[in-house]
Amino acid sequence: MARNIASREKDYSQWYLDVIKAAELADYAPVRGCMIIRPDGYALWESIQKHFDEAFKDTGHVNAYFPLLIPISFLEKEAEHVEGFAPECAVVTHAGGEELEEPLVIRPTSETVIGHMYSKWVQSWRDLPILINQWCNVMRWEKRSRLFLRTSEFLWQEGHTAHATREEAVEETLKMLDIYRDIMENILALPVLAGEKSEGERFPGADNTYACETMMSDRKALQAGTSHFLGQNFAKAFDISFQNRDGELEHAWTTSWGVSTRLIGAIVMTHSDDDGLVIPPRVAPVKVVVLPISPDRDLVDSKLMPKSSEIAETLNAILGKRSVKVDTRFHMRPGDRFFANIQKGIPLRLELGEKEYQREVFQAVRRDNGERFDIPWDQAAVKVPEILEDIQHNLYNRALEFRKQNTFKAGNFEEFKDIFAGKGGFVEAFFAGGKEEEKLIKEETGATVRCFPLEREETGTCFFTGKPGAKLAVFAKSY
Amino acid sequence: MARNIASREKDYSQWYLDVIKAAELADYAPVRGCMIIRPDGYALWESIQKHFDEAFKDTGHVNAYFPLLIPISFLEKEAEHVEGFAPECAVVTHAGGEELEEPLVIRPTSETVIGHMYSKWVQSWRDLPILINQWCNVMRWEKRSRLFLRTSEFLWQEGHTAHATREEAVEETLKMLDIYRDIMENILALPVLAGEKSEGERFPGADNTYACETMMSDRKALQAGTSHFLGQNFAKAFDISFQNRDGELEHAWTTSWGVSTRLIGAIVMTHSDDDGLVIPPRVAPVKVVVLPISPDRDLVDSKLMPKSSEIAETLNAILGKRSVKVDTRFHMRPGDRFFANIQKGIPLRLELGEKEYQREVFQAVRRDNGERFDIPWDQAAVKVPEILEDIQHNLYNRALEFRKQNTFKAGNFEEFKDIFAGKGGFVEAFFAGGKEEEKLIKEETGATVRCFPLEREETGTCFFTGKPGAKLAVFAKSY
Numbered sequence: 020m021a022r023n024i025a026s027r028e029k030d031y032s033q034w035y036l037d038v039i040k041a042a043e044l045a046d047y048a049p050v051r052g053c054m055i056i057r058p059d060g061y062a063l064w065e066s067i068q069k070h071f072d073e074a075f076k077d078t079g080h081v082n083a084y085f086p087l088l089i090p091i092s093f094l095e096k097e098a099e100h101v102e103g104f105a106p107e108c109a110v111v112t113h114a115g116g117e118e119l120e121e122p123l124v125i126r127p128t129s130e131t132v133i134g135h136m137y138s139k140w141v142q143s144w145r146d147l148p149i150l151i152n153q154w155c156n157v158m159r160w161e162k163r164s165r166l167f168l169r170t171s172e173f174l175w176q177e178g179h180t181a182h183a184t185r186e187e188a189v190e191e192t193l194k195m196l197d198i199y200r201d202i203m204e205n206i207l208a209l210p211v212l213a214g215e216k217s218e219g220e221r222f223p224g225a226d227n228t229y230a231c232e233t234m235m236s237d238r239k240a241l242q243a244g245t246s247h248f249l250g251q252n253f254a255k256a257f258d259i260s261f262q263n264r265d266g267e268l269e270h271a272w273t274t275s276w277g278v279s280t281r282l283i284g285a286i287v288m289t290h291s292d293d294d295g296l297v298i299p300p301r302v303a304p305v306k307v308v309v310l311p312i313s314p315d316r317d318l319v320d321s322k323l324m325p326k327s328s329e330i331a332e333t334l335n336a337i338l339g340k341r342s343v344k345v346d347t348r349f350h351m352r353p354g355d356r357f358f359a360n361i362q363k364g365i366p367l368r369l370e371l372g373e374k375e376y377q378r379e380v381f382q383a384v385r386r387d388n389g390e391r392f393d394i395p396w397d398q399a400a401v402k403v404p405e406i407l408e409d410i411q412h413n414l415y416n417r418a419l420e421f422r423k424q425n426t427f428k429a430g431n432f433e434e435f436k437d438i439f440a441g442k443g444g445f446v447e448a449f450f451a452g453g454k455e456e457e458k459l460i461k462e463e464t465g466a467t468v469r470c471f472p473l474e475r476e477e478t479g480t481c482f483f484t485g486k487p488g489a490k491l492a493v494f495a496k497s498y
Numbered sequence: 499m500a501r502n503i504a505s506r507e508k509d510y511s512q513w514y515l516d517v518i519k520a521a522e523l524a525d526y527a528p529v530r531g532c533m534i535i536r537p538d539g540y541a542l543w544e545s546i547q548k549h550f551d552e553a554f555k556d557t558g559h560v561n562a563y564f565p566l567l568i569p570i571s572f573l574e575k576e577a578e579h580v581e582g583f584a585p586e587c588a589v590v591t592h593a594g595g596e597e598l599e600e601p602l603v604i605r606p607t608s609e610t611v612i613g614h615m616y617s618k619w620v621q622s623w624r625d626l627p628i629l630i631n632q633w634c635n636v637m638r639w640e641k642r643s644r645l646f647l648r649t650s651e652f653l654w655q656e657g658h659t660a661h662a663t664r665e666e667a668v669e670e671t672l673k674m675l676d677i678y679r680d681i682m683e684n685i686l687a688l689p690v691l692a693g694e695k696s697e698g699e700r701f702p703g704a705d706n707t708y709a710c711e712t713m714m715s716d717r718k719a720l721q722a723g724t725s726h727f728l729g730q731n732f733a734k735a736f737d738i739s740f741q742n743r744d745g746e747l748e749h750a751w752t753t754s755w756g757v758s759t760r761l762i763g764a765i766v767m768t769h770s771d772d773d774g775l776v777i778p779p780r781v782a783p784v785k786v787v788v789l790p791i792s793p794d795r796d797l798v799d800s801k802l803m804p805k806s807s808e809i810a811e812t813l814n815a816i817l818g819k820r821s822v823k824v825d826t827r828f829h830m831r832p833g834d835r836f837f838a839n840i841q842k843g844i845p846l847r848l849e850l851g852e853k854e855y856q857r858e859v860f861q862a863v864r865r866d867n868g869e870r871f872d873i874p875w876d877q878a879a880v881k882v883p884e885i886l887e888d889i890q891h892n893l894y895n896r897a898l899e900f901r902k903q904n905t906f907k908a909g910n911f912e913e914f915k916d917i918f919a920g921k922g923g924f925v926e927a928f929f930a931g932g933k934e935e936e937k938l939i940k941e942e943t944g945a946t947v948r949c950f951p952l953e954r955e956e957t958g959t960c961f962f963t964g965k966p967g968a969k970l971a972v973f974a975k976s977y
Binding site for chain 2: 046048049050053054055056057058060061062064065076081082083084085086087088089090093106107108109110111112113114115116122123125132135136139145151155156158160161162171172174341350
């Protein structure tokens, strides 16, 4: 176990921060509640972005950029929206040496200013749908911050679409939820429960909110992405209206959806261990590190380095530019070099010392399970990509198995309370309560409805109210 | 000439805004001085970003993210810096429903907060160099804004590096200047004068500022990118110090360099014409538009559309995903469809009507010179990339020729004044004046020293002060 990382069992919160620190993913900023995303953390974010961005574009979405500052009066146009966000806003009162006539808030989300622009861009049904996404920073003031999970400023994408019909907007909401699920599962190796949020957890101003919920290794849930069906609420507040094919004026139907740098927190808390960070290969910026190791500097220069550079070049051509790194920190002790790469979460290490050189092999070490084995030089180009895929699947399956083992059923509140009095986890229960019942359950157990999973259509008697025909809900404590 | 675009000759400012509006690149935001970058403008920015980002990474730089908000006290640590930027800052005084103890400014640039972090990350010479870049939004409050050229919020990249020696930092400053010049010339087709700025135009807090200066089609100069050698100014203000190889404590040497969404303005004002936007092919998000055209809907569905999709697919595989678009706006009149694509600046149009279909050709139309010619179907995969390259070179050469024809020499102030009393342009003159002389020249002519070009080492008698041994400067009116 690493001396610079707390044990997961003993202190999960400290372990989380230690893993991030040891991997140099992020630092707290001098401004309270804000963070600095360090180069290795940012490279991970760029890799995450690339996968989502490509999927958005493949489904006809385009990127744009809307302003950072929003007049307070815009927020006030949608009653639930301002109630939800105004308390968290950072407010600009002065600029250019003068007091502003109207204070401006730093965007906590952009439905309002985007709604304002859409009302100008949309006149006819031919102008619809608008399928725009924005990658940007947003600000929601936090008293208690936590790197990646809850910071005053964070990076995200926010999709904002407008449609001619309710049906099309609902379809878009669910399509984006499914794109999120797909990338989270297949690229980030996060098993996802995709479902509808309860009334109490809805986005301020939405008719329905859907979310991807994932289980962290402390059995708590993390909401990893949300997709909102906004009905005509924002279209009415900002007058996004259009002439339909029959020449009649109608309000548009809108959606919004987002994922953020929070996903880095999800990766950390799903896959990492007491030795530090573990990154799934498909999203890892550096997938392989090659370590030439020898106290004999001549051997290093004449043989180990040339061979290391050669395999790096070969693998980069297969895995993508800059996917393979050669570690040249010869001033460090070998053990420290191993550890530095382990803590960075690099999926596969290829060691090359004198013995390996003579036998024309690399000694490979998998980050996910610590397994060591030889890979002959002439098989590396084939074997390495295979092993990386195997690591990817192993990480996903391990997380899925963990979720299964920590998912329970509760038929009544006693059973429910017992689970959360113990280790907790995900609890499946039929539930027909509203905001009030959710509040009572949370007060007594700390758990909330994470979602009503989309793929589970069975109904039954509500574990809390006893009402029949209740939908299946999944409860958990959450981040 | 387009009815929705003013003539360049008659009203250059209006022409510029009309071109941007017709191409749907950007809109003014509801917040004064801010802009919305619309999807086609943002796609152009993404394409610009991709080229710069790749060049930064190829030279060992990594991306990171630093916070949006900076304590005012940080700016105050570097005297010239705060003097230069404080008057332009937007200030957050309230957040989370409370008044802040210390007001925070929205970053106008990030030397200060990055300096603060570097002081924590750097201990030994082994921690150097730090080669970090950040892509982000910044804010400098503007009273008179102009889309892309001067807006309160804009997008940019800011590179911030720290080095163990002065020599290495100077080398970095000039290396990044040269990377800027290379991409501007070879990708954006902007002929560049790269050189050192005069004392009066230096970045607040820099020892030396270098810039890439380009000539717009109204003969004014636009500063398209800058690279600053910051000496030890910020290292001393923020205590970025390290133990050198001899165990002694030294301050680091830092640089910073940036290009912004201003480059979109440079593209517009260098290449566009009275019909609207012209984008050089290498940076154009959409390089080719295919237009199936016929009033006969059956012909469109059965023959023109399948053939259009086929060529789009073939060319996308060669030119890059989404480089080729098929225009399916059959509800518009053919003339309007031509015009819509012309105004978007798409380098090459391939028209496919009944006649072309029968002859198995596309009618190609170049955006740069309006030339029309046939391309047989079976030659398109070879010809189209060749024509795009020819357009690229033609745009660059045309801009370079324009600059040459509008560059003059002045031996004394009378000659100098005559030039700027006329059409203006770039004026080469030996100059040994300081801030005071620069001010006088500007007051009388509107022109300023754009730079002392690096490649011109000749010296002569100063046209203004009569001093001998003066360096060659290039003067112009500027944006």
